[in-house]
Amino acid sequence: MAPGPMVGMTRIDKNPRRGANAVEVRGLVKHFGETKALDGVDLDVREGTVLGVLGPNGAGKTTLVRCLSTLLVPDAGTATVAGYDVVRQPRQLRRTIGLTGQYASVDEKLSGWENLYMIGRLLDLPRKEARGRADELLERFSLTEAAKRPAMQYSGGMRRRLDLAASMIGRPAVLYLDEPTTGLDPRTRNEVWDEVQRMVAEGATVLLTTQYMEEAEQLANELTVIDRGKVIAHGKVDELKARVGGRTLRIRPADPAELPDMARALAEAGLDGVSGSQAVPDEGLLLVPLLSDEQLTAVVGLLAARGYAIADLGTYLPSLDEVFLSITGQKPTATDADPASAEQTEEVAA
Amino acid sequence: MSSVTTTPTRTPSGAATGGGPQGPADDGRIGLRAHLRHIGALSRRYALQIKADxxxxxxVVLMPIVFVLLFTFVFGGAISGSGNQDVYVNYLVPGLMAMMGLNIAMAVGTGVNDDFKKGVMDRFRAMPIARSSVLIAKIVVEIGRMLIAMAIMLGMGFALGLTLHGSVLQLLAAVGLSLVFGASLMWIFILLGLTLQTAQAVQGMAMMVLMPLQFGSSIFAPTTSMPGWLQSFTNVNPLSNLADAARHLINNEGPVAQPVMVTLAWAVGITLVTAPLAVRKFRNKT
Structure with missing residues (x-):
């Protein structure tokens, strides 16, 4: 695991404001004609945390963000951001949010610096401060060298970084990131992740929508899974994984030849609740689904008592792809096939 | 890791205070000075866009030159007798000031239509600024463009023998009236740009409105030779009134008050009807 999320976790545990909700959504409904883009969504984002809103294309993620940034008026339900109601107090609410959309929302014809300066002025910073803030954010997002070039000449990753910088100018209490890495290559995606992790480490509250499992795993503290405008699951990333499949114990015997014997011994012993263990001779592994810590102790104890030598063992949780599959009964997106995801996860970890 | 050493840039604001640089939350209203500042920042954006492109x-540069040359030499002889183009120049150029406003206003519609398809509009609409300031900034910059076009056209006119019979003040009044009327037209085209789906549709729609208004007027030729039904149209046509007002001011002859009042009435009426509609359309656009 990359160190990033761990930094985030440590910080949150120390956070004195832990528990207060920066965003509260109750029964939010938005229809477009016959289409129910949002069909009664409930969710909370605690202050100083990252909530990942995970779902396939067309699940309603962008509609949710647009409602929460006052770009759309919901048909029913309530939503408050930093205590302000999206319908009744849109003007106050706009002072507290930063928005980075799916499509880079910067002016292409203006230079990076001019974009940031303009936004600073629109946020009522005095000229001098707006200039300083533009310089500072360009520096921070490694765009100083490209500061004077028009944004249309920027690469996809640079544009997205400029977009993030633009959202940060007003030091928003709540930041919406709507699919911040969609369409970016893995290297650029990592750049954006790094920036988001930095913002979170500095105390930002983030609502992040994504259709990428690794992204949610990397950045989010909690996850809300939505599909067809409805919340279908919610919890901490680990909880969600555990709820779906529980852990699997992976045992590597010192002598691969003993694999069949070990599997048979386990099956015959009939340990309480332990079933479905499986030998994978190709990889020299014995896989045992677990429901509790006691089972782990019992399995290892039994094998030790029977005199089998274990070279290595560990437990693992199912990937979010598997979680999503088991909740919705469908793959999140065709393009997120497992091999590609696995590859990228490794790259991140490296 | 870098995040450990970085000074936090975010204010530790609680839920109630919000994150805006304005400090404690008020009722969210935007004051006049802030409003002007926003319009300034957004006007700068449009000006920078022009600089970049x-x-x-x-x-703005070519249209006035081409119009003045074309109409003076194509119609001038026929209307005022051959060799008397300079007489026609004094008739035509003030009238063309009305047409210039119309043509530049039309381009605003297509520009707005393009502009609003961009992601940056979402950012503006999610920011604590009056949404009307985006539209007003566009109009401010377009008035500037109109002013440049007027200056070039008058320069061209003077080169072809335009003589100023009135005072400089009267000339400025004519330019000012054209700008006021042009600005009111922009609201119509902004509304069209926000309503219609494509820039092409805006252009097509604009042409349909433009042609009869432009040529069914006193811009190019006196209306006295027109049939009665057409005359009654040209008499109320704001472009005729604007052209007559500008003409009478620059040539210091004929009634001024009446065409000026009719033109201003049109400008105010158009703005009162279309500006709120356009702002509402922009506010609710998804």
């Missing part, structure tokens, strides 16, 4: 100034 100088070709967008072609129409």
């Amino acid at each position: 100088p070709e967008s100034m072609f129409e």
